[in-house]
Amino acid sequence: MKTKPTEPRKSILVIPSRVVSRPDELEGGEETEIAAQITVPQEGGWGWVVVVAAFWCMFILDGVSFTFGSLLSDMVIDLKVSDSVVALINSVAVSLYFVAGPLASAFINRFGFRACAMSGSVICSFSLFISYFATNYAPLLIFYGIFAGLGYCLINMSAGLVVGFYFEKLRSLAIALATTGSSAGVMTMFPLNLYLVSLAGWRATTLLHTGMFGTIFYLGMTFRPLLSLTVVKTTDDPTRTVTYLPSLSKAALQQTVSGVKLEGVRELKPTATERLFSAVSNANFPTAAAVVEEGVVASANQPGPSTGAVSRITLTAHGPQGGVSERHLKQVKSIISKTSIQDRQKRNIELTVQVDEAPKKRGCWARLCHWEEHVPQSRPLYRDDAFYSGKVENLPAYQKSMMDTTSEAKTGLEYQMAVSRAVTAGDLREKRGVCTTAVRRVLATMMDPKLLKRCSFLLLAFSGFLVFIGFLVPYVFLKDRNSSAGLEESHCALFITVIGFANAVGRLMLGALAVKFDPIKLYAIACFLGGVSTMLSDITYNVYYQYGYCFVFGFFVGSLSCLRSLVIVTLYGLDNLTNATGMMLLFQGFGSLLSTPLAGLLKNYFGYRVSFIVAGAFMVIGALILIPVGKIKEREENKENQESKNIKK
Structure with missing residues (x-):
């Protein structure tokens, strides 16, 4: 006798919310709700499993991509072409490693990590496996x-x-x-590759790399979806709405969200990327905190209970397969319980949480092996700090989110709300297709050329282009140069x-120093010393001198990854980090292509020294080039402030 399957129970608790609507010109002109979409970090637990998996992913990835020099000589002999032509193969791969960053980020926003x-x-496994059978240059390229x-x-x-989304304070x-997995991979794989090439050639070594990339398939399984919360604000007063205008500047949008009159605000025409991808960038959307707080400020300032319209915030918890585990449910209840009842009464707010509980409990082994599908409502790249690798406590957004909330009203989600951009209901409904709004909006954000209008950013991006022209050369040619010089x-x-080991040390030490010193100056000094050491690397071929050069070079080029986000945030703020990172990746990728x-x-015509x-x-x-960037940025800010004052007048 068949029995009906038990339906999942619904737990309804009560939060703050109101409908925020806008005429979306890009979606047929219909009014669309704007909701707040946030991800709740676990701050430990399974997050450390993710850290280990990410370490090994980076170990394999950079251990293969940055040790191409160990295969170079054997490939030149096998393919019977010059080493500069063979080096182009890896340059193209490393170039796409950076240039395709905006596209990969957009897919992550749509399909998950x-x-x-x-x-x-x-x-990667398929591509390297096909390369094993390639007999000429074109298929390899x-x-x-x-x-x-x-x-x-x-x-x-x-x-x-992915690691940054599992942690907040320990991020x-x-x-x-x-990220030290990258350095460990280079450190380990180069001598291993040389040994395997001497035994069986570059093809067999590539076959091993094929299998190693195959293991990333299983490592990636550990990147489980996190609990995702959708916050929508509604009010009993139907006359109070917030309208989103794509043609307004960011400052105007923030004024609109906070209920301030829009006076003296100039319109901005849609950028080329908005037309190209049929989407607007994250900068045109309010933060989740602005969406939630809209309409609450006025009543909060009134003494005693408010007699105005009741505001309701509905928070919907999305877990994989529509179910939320018991641990996540407790986490949500804990967040709600921290919100002061008196504070809610004072601000005339009802707090409602809708949670679909998991239909049944699972044992430890079942939880470990259970496949959790991507939460379609999750939009990780709508966060301003997605690319930030420093301490969140040092961010003005974090400090402000903590200061603006009373201790009684804190929920633990203040920072997530402050850095997460609003998402439209139409965006959340798009669960099929590839180039959805979730993809196009990230592309529009990362490839928005507005920063290229700033002289300071052009210098910063061009600096990255030049540095990456020289960055790859020691990785590919150092071994052959020192061999031809007679070293054992x-x-x-x-x-x-040694470069890989020093790189790991440099990442950790330079990242720690950036907390106390100006990251822009630190980045410039590191690039300068890395370049000078390379120019002086052939003064003598004494083995200890060469080891010293490798350590100095590896130590300082560690700044290229660990300081990039800190430099951008210092210059342009957290809200421009995603846009600036996308443009920087393009310049760094083009530099790698030429490197x-x-x-x-130059080596073929003039020798290794040149x-x-x-x-x-x-x-x-x-x-x-980086030296005047800070001064130029100050002048640009002064000019913008002066223009803003003139507009107000």
Whole structure:
């Protein structure tokens, strides 16, 4: 006898909310609700499993992509082409590793971290497996260069970003531990590759890499979806609405959300990227905190109970498969219980939480092996701090979110609300297709060219372009240069290992120093010293001198990844981090594309000395360009402030 399946129970508690509507010109002109979508970090627990998985993903990824120099000589002999042409294969892959960052980020926003990491694993494994059978140059360029590079980017963005969503206060530590996998991979894989190439050639080594990328498929499974909360604010007063206008500036939008009259606000025309991707960037949307607090400020300032219209905030908890685990349910209840009842009565707010509980309890083994699908409502890249790798306590957004909330009314979600951009109901409803609003909006955000109008940002981006022209050269050519100079092969196999070790030390130490010192100056000094050491790397081929050069170079180039987000936030603020990172990745990718082919050509015509001097010179020039950036940025701010005053007058 069949029995009906038990339906999941619904737990309804009560939060603050009101409908925020806007005429969305990009979605047929219909009014659309704007909701707040936030992700609740676990701050430990399974998050440490994610850190370990991300570490090994980066270990394999950078251990393969940045040790191409160990395969170079054997590939040149096998393919019978020049080393500059062979070096182009890896340059294309590493270039796409950076350039495809906005596209990979958009897919993460649509499909989640786990699906993108696993897809990248499949693409890389397939591409390298096909490369094993390639007998001429063209297939290698297509599969080892282009397709593998796209897979590299999916893995890099997924493993590099997912850790930050599992932690808040321990975020900088967790990210630092995960990213040292990159340095450990370079340190370990280079001598291993050389040994395998000497035994069986580059093809067999590539076959091993194929299997290693296959393991990322299983590592990516650990990137479980987090609890996602949708907050929508409604009110009993139907006349009170907030209208979102895509043509208004960000300042005007914030004024609209807070209920302030819009006076003297100039209209801005849609940018090229808005037309290109049929979406507007995150900067045009209010934060989740602004959506929730809209309409509450006035009643909060009145003494005693409010007699105005009641505001309701409905918070819907989305768990995988529509169910929320008992642990997550307790977490949500804890958040609600921290909100003062007296405070809610004073502000005339009803607090409602809708939660779909899991239909049954699962044992430890069942929970471990249970497949949790991507939560379609989750929009991780709508957060302003998605690319931030420093301490969140140092962010003005974090400090303000803590100061603006009374201790009785704190829920633990203040920071998430302050950095998460609002999402339209139409966006949340799009659960099918590839190029949905979730994809197009991230592309519009990361590739918005508005920052290119700033001279200071142009200098910063061009500096990244120049630095990355010189960055890859030691990784690819150092071993062959020192071998041709007569150094023992046993030492040549360890030089890149020393660079990898020093890189890990540099990431940790420079990241820690950036808390106390100006990250812009620190970044410039690191690039300068890395470039100077490369220019002076062939003064002598004494083995200890070469080890010293490798340590100095590896230590200072560690700043290229660990300080990038800190530099951007220092100059342009957290709300421009996603946009600036997208543009910086493009410039760094184009620099990587020119790097080793140019060095190979210089080496063929003038020798290794010239190629390394030129590579170091590019890094030095890139560092010197950064010196006036801070002053130029101050002038730009003063000019903008003056224009703002003139508009108000």
